[in-house]
Amino acid sequence: MxxxxxxxxxxxxxxxxxxxxxxxxxxxxxxxxxxxxxxxxxxxxxxxxxxxxxxxxxVPSTPPVQNVQPVPTTQTAQTAPVAPTVSPVPTATAAPTYSMEQLAVAATGLIDAGKMQDVQNTLASLGAQTLMDLPQEKYGEFASAIKAIGAVI
Incomplete structure (x- = not known):
């Protein structure tokens, strides 16, 4: 064979x-x-x-390969001193943003679990009667509060 x-x-x-x-x-x-x-x-x-x-x-022999020697280089110019490295200043990461739909789904999950009063109290503490009344700049606070109650976002 x-x-x-x-x-x-x-x-x-x-x-x-x-x-x-x-x-x-x-x-x-x-x-x-x-x-x-x-x-x-x-x-x-x-x-x-x-x-x-x-x-x-x-295995057939392969043709010889020409060895190439690198040409040495000389450095005639003086190098500038290297500046010390500066580690970057850590910045605070941006808080996650949530959409109205994400918050509604999470709140619905809590309401279905029998925690409707907790959701209403959380909205009232943020100055809203319903989720539609909640200002967009308070979405993050609302999300954190309902996560503490047990919501999954």
């Missing part, structure tokens, strides 16, 4: 790496990879079951 595996598509990756190296000035033009010349092949041969199993793996 013979199994052949061909890996394709690596030529584009190799050419991209060489192009990047060339752009950096560390690579010569002749190091480009030609996909038609390099095709890795792996073959495996297995003898029939009645004889001892023998496995042979053949």
């Amino acid at each position: 013979e199994i052949t595996v061909n890996v394709t598509g690596l030529d584009n990756l190799a050419n991209a790496i060489f192009a990047l190296a060339k752009t950096a000035g560390n690579c010569k033009e002749e190091t480009q990879v030609d996909a038609t010349k390099v095709t890795p092949v792996v073959q495996q041969t297995v003898a029939p079951a009645e004889t001892a199993a023998q496995t042979t793996t053949t």
Whole structure:
């Protein structure tokens, strides 16, 4: 039995790496990879079951790769002193905002649980008779108060 595996598509990756190296000035033009010349092949041969199993793996040699030595650079300009880092000042996170619909659903859950009087008392403490009367700037306070009663928002 013979199994052949061909890996394709690596030529584009190799050419991209060489192009990047060339752009950096560390690579010569002749190091480009030609996909038609390099095709890795792996073959495996297995003898029939009645004889001892023998496995042979053949991997073709790859063309030599030119070693590229980086060009040492010297720094002639004097560097500016580095300023000490300043850690940012922590800021208070904004309170979550709630919509009328979210508050209505949460309040309805409390009313269904038999806590209608608690919801009415909370609204009255914020100066409203109904949820529709509650000013939008007090939605956060109302949400916190009904969460304390057991609402899920």
